[in-house]
């Protein structure tokens with residue numbers, strides 16, 4: 001049976017999801033909508049499935065992994081794999097969860113091992129809407145929150161000892177090869193057949209390009225496929241959300257945009 005604290009988090013996610021969908025799902029039928037992964041996206045998909053069918057029946061929904069594909073199937077929403085998005089076409093809105101979000105909307109994602117697919121969908125979306133609960137809010141990234149395992153980094157399996165050493169040289173204080181589930185002997189294998197290194201770095205200072213500097217250093221290591229930093233820096237946009245919806249403990253939904261928190 002769920003505890004009172006678990007119930008509080010679940011209802012915060014649900015309310016934030018409903019508010020985000022009501023506000024950002026297009027008012028005329030969109031061609032493509034991106035669907036992220038995790039426990040919060042379950043509520044987003046339920047809210048989308050409850051919309052008037054005229055808004056969803058001609059839409060193709062692009063999943064970011066096995067779990068979100070199954071969710072779309074359960075709700076009879078039409079699926080399109082991201083590699084079939086025609087070149088030059090954009091996704092109207094991508095909805096997703098997050099593990100940690102800073103005051104500038106930079107995120108850590110990948111707790112569910114779907115960060116690569118999530119990023120390739122996010123960067124092709126005209127609008128990227130993140131939905132989360134109050135536990136995910138932090139002032140600066142890598143501040144201990146409920147996401148103490150750090151940045152998930154997807155690596156080609158044969159490279160993991162090398163990448164581990166390079167991450168430590170970059171300042172990581174802990175690098176853990178993510179284990180598989182209870183019934184899996186050996187590491188977690190992503191939907192792309194890769195491993196994940198959960199890497200704790202010291203809290204990032206506030207300031208221009210601190211997230212970008214770390215992100216680019218990680219991405220520069222041979223063997224790294226992608227990392228869970230979704231951000232924007234002076235060299236470009238790398239998946240920072242357009243807006244974040246957060247279900248709060250008091251039943252309110254707070255909205256964070258690039259310029260700061262919107263007044264309730």
Ligand SMILES: O=C[C@H](O)[C@H](O)[C@H](O)COP(=O)(O)O
Pocket residue numbers: 036037038039040041096097098099108109110111112113114115118
């Ligand atoms: O790989 C997984 C994702 O980045 C999820 O969106 C993230 O872990 C948030 O998940 P949840 O909604 O379960 O907190």
